[in-house]
Amino acid sequence: MEKQVMTPTIKPEVVGKKKPFVPKKRREFLSRKASDKLWFWLFLMPVLIPFLLMVITPFITGIYYSFTNWTGGLAPTEWVGLDNYRGLTSDHRFIYSFYRTVIYAILNVLAINLVAFALALLVTRKLKLTNFYRAGFFLPNLIGGLVIGYLWSFIYRIVLGASGLGLFSSSPLVSRYAMFALVAVVTWQYAGYIMMIYIAALQNIPEDLIEASQIDGANALQRLRNITLPLVAQAFTVALFLTLVTAFKQFDTVFSLTRGGPDIDIPVWLQNALGMEFPRAVGSTRLVAFQIYNWGISRGNFAVAQAQAVVFFVLLSVISLGQVYFNKKREVEL
Amino acid sequence: MKKFLLLSVAVLFTFVLFACTTSDDNGDDTPGTTPLVIYQNKVEIDDVLSAYAEAWGLANDVEVQVRTCGGDACGYADQIIAEFNAANQPDIFVFEGLGQFLQYQNKIMPLDGEEWIDYTDVAFVYDGTVYGFPVNFEGWGMAYNADMLAAAGVDPASLVNRAAYATAFQAIADHFADDENFNAPVSMAAGPGLTWVTGLHNFNGYLSSGLDYDDRTVIDNLLNGVADNARLEALADWVELLFDYAALPYLTEGSYDDMINNFKLQRTAFVHQGNWIDPNLLQDGGIDFEVGYAPHASGLGDVDSIFVGAPSYYAVNPDGNNPELAKQFLNDMAMTEAGHQYMVVDAGYVPAFTNVELIPTGPLSAAVYEWSSEGNIYAWWQNDMPPGFGMDDLGPVYFQFAQGQIDKEQFIQRIRSEIMDLAD
Incomplete structure (x- = not known):
């Protein structure tokens, strides 16, 4: 029974030429085009409906709330126009958190991609236990960011601190190097994932190109510069985009590792720009996502937090799309 | 064939939707309640x-x-x-x-x-x-280890102002100087994540120390953006004293557990915490020393009460x-x-x-009960401050002071300006 049904689908053209489809067509419930469309939407539904409900709807209502005094549904909502946005221009904490996030993103993107690419070069060589190394480098990525933060706050304070190996006299998490401590942890977590992208790209480089260059007498460095790098440019675009966006959205590890601290004086140039009499305390690792969370949840100021989130969205979109646009230009088609 | 597939997908899809909407219906609720x-x-x-x-x-x-x-x-x-x-x-x-x-x-x-x-x-x-x-x-003051205080010759009843505390802290530090287990007189925390200890609990001294239980003057002024300079200076003196004698490096980088354990393991004679740490003190074998509460010396004159609310x-x-x-x-x-x-x-x-009529059994809870049944209590106003003000605006200033980034004058100046920002 089944075989009879299956055979015509294997070679449809041959069968189609021999037997016209007249009787079947009569039985068609819908025209071919309409039925295709129906199928298309039917298969799309299971993702489209949640996407509309969980992403698009909150996104649009969120933009609406940023123009109101919304309190999370506890009090009547009133339209306040641009008030929430106007307040942001003099909010030293928000502006500073943006400045710190940009610094963090630059450090983080550099660190992760350098480490990931180096690891990828290493594990694509003909080593013993390559797969073991790959799995090992990838493993930290399977642990949640919150857990990693708590884990490393223990490592920094106890294991590497004065009472442990004594690498640090005081915890780096409350020193001026807290940002670097954060970057190190996130790199440890995320580099393995980005490494996988680079491995895939490196393995796609045709052997013959490499062999040809070797015959022409290119050394390892020349091969890397003139063959490997241009051919993995596509992977760079993807990896840079991913690392940039996740760096800007960094929340969980900050929350559990540094809680936005340590608090330091706002830089003099920003103090002057904002017209402050004397410096005020700001959190040196309080990145934008954490700042928004804090403003909404801890202070119950949901509408202002929402306005901050909208500004954040616009700036992040511009930065990340700009990055993709410029990187695309450097890619080489084989 | 196709129709069958179409039908099964549709059935499956409606089933999934249906299952989602009715999953919380256990069916065993009594009808009507x-x-x-x-x-x-x-x-x-x-x-x-x-x-x-x-x-x-x-x-x-x-x-x-x-x-x-x-x-x-x-x-x-x-x-x-x-x-x-x-x-x-x-x-x-x-x-x-x-x-x-x-x-x-x-x-x-x-x-x-x-x-x-x-x-x-x-x-x-x-x-x-x-x-x-x-x-x-709940209540907090300076929870003390009565045995250590007695050993150092400090009478807890004498702890009513900053001068008495300064003498006591020094006496304890001197007496235990050769004890390897001992760290410092006070277990205190001012790091990120523990700003509730400083920005809320410690700062409540500014709001209520030395005042009647229902006296809202200072908190109401604060909510209108008006700071009381004399009280701020008293608070700053008290904070400076606490930080000077606090266990390091825990002051700026310790966790909540560190704070309690240092007291529990007798590395410090005082802990700046409330009676909610009783369960921590009682677990794992408990403590074998007497505890009690002494008031926070953050008032203008002598103090005679702990914060209970x-x-x-x-x-x-x-x-x-x-x-x-x-x-x-x-x-x-x-x-x-x-x-x-x-x-x-x-x-x-x-x-x-x-x-x-029942009396609480936890050691610090019993101490709070004693102070409150004698009526020696100062109010809690810290929760009447706007959400986040204590922990996110004041806490960082305490941290900077604890780390030595700013001096006492700057501490006062910055706390004052945070308060002034509350004016509309």
Whole structure:
């Protein structure tokens, strides 16, 4: 029974030429085009409906709330126009958190991609236990960011601190190097994932190109510069985009590792720009996502937090799309 | 074939949708009744409150559900908003003072006329109307290790001003100088994540030290952006003294556990914490030294009281399914022996009601009970500050001071400017 049904689908053209489809067509419930469309939407539904409900709807209502005094549904909502946005221009904490996030993103993107690419070069060589190394480098990525933060706050304070190996006299998490401590942890977590992208790209480089260059007498460095790098440019675009966006959205590890601290004086140039009499305390690792969370949840100021989130969205979109646009230009088609 | 596939996908899809919408229907609810829902924030009493609620429910023929969201894993303040927007809103929930009261105002029902109101001084009152049932009394001062103080020749009764504290701290530091276990006189924390210790608890000294229990002058001025310079200087002197004698490196980089353990393991003679650390002190073999409370010397003159208040209140939600039952539940907790048994013995609370005869057993809770039954208490106003002000605006200034980034003058100046920012 089944075989009879299956055979015509294997070679449809041959069968189609021999037997016209007249009787079947009569039985068609819908025209071919309409039925295709129906199928298309039917298969799309299971993702489209949640996407509309969980992403698009909150996104649009969120933009609406940023123009109101919304309190999370506890009090009547009133339209306040641009008030929430106007307040942001003099909010030293928000502006500073943006400045710190940009610094963090630059450090983080550099660190992760350098480490990931180096690891990828290493594990694509003909080593013993390559797969073991790959799995090992990838493993930290399977642990949640919150857990990693708590884990490393223990490592920094106890294991590497004065009472442990004594690498640090005081915890780096409350020193001026807290940002670097954060970057190190996130790199440890995320580099393995980005490494996988680079491995895939490196393995796609045709052997013959490499062999040809070797015959022409290119050394390892020349091969890397003139063959490997241009051919993995596509992977760079993807990896840079991913690392940039996740760096800007960094929340969980900050929350559990540094809680936005340590608090330091706002830089003099920003103090002057904002017209402050004397410096005020700001959190040196309080990145934008954490700042928004804090403003909404801890202070119950949901509408202002929402306005901050909208500004954040616009700036992040511009930065990340700009990055993709410029990187695309450097890619080489084989 | 195709039609069959189409049909099965459609059936599967509707089934999934259907399953999602009906998954919370257990089918074993008694028809016509909805359970009384209590949504609370203390993980440590979840078991005993559930047991008490179940017994109360059996006696009154209602189902009572206790749901808990607290600790590190669940943020009560954000989850409660979601609960309010859900179909089955909690009947009883928790709020922590004026800041949250104003935020949740539309979800809090007046409780005037309830029997328990006559038996407490700390019901939450706003504009002359009672809105909150005090969960318990909590208190903090300088919790001390009586044995260490005695060894160093310090009389805890003498600790009534900063000069006396300075002498005592120095005496303790000198006496234990050769003891390898000893770290410093005071266990204190000012790091990120512990700003509630500084920005809320320590700063409450500025708001209430030396004042009558119902004196709102300083907090009301603060809410209008007016700072009291003399009180700020007194506070700064006190903070400087505490930081000078605090255990390092825990002051800026320690955790909550470090703070308690240093006291528990007798590395410090004082801890800047409240009676809620009793469970920590009692676990793992407990402590074999006497403890007590001495007042915070953050007032202008001598101080004679510790900070005692209701940390949180139960509120009845008018949009819940059983507001009347909820009122009865709360009333029974305060007015029946079973309720007293639950509050004092099972939950280990210091009771906020005068008709309770039982005495709490936790060492620091007993000390708080002693101070409060003698009436030597200063108020808690820290929760009347706007949400986040203490922990996110004041806490960082304390941290900078603790780390030596700023001096005392700058500390005063910055706290003052944070207060001035509260003016509209």
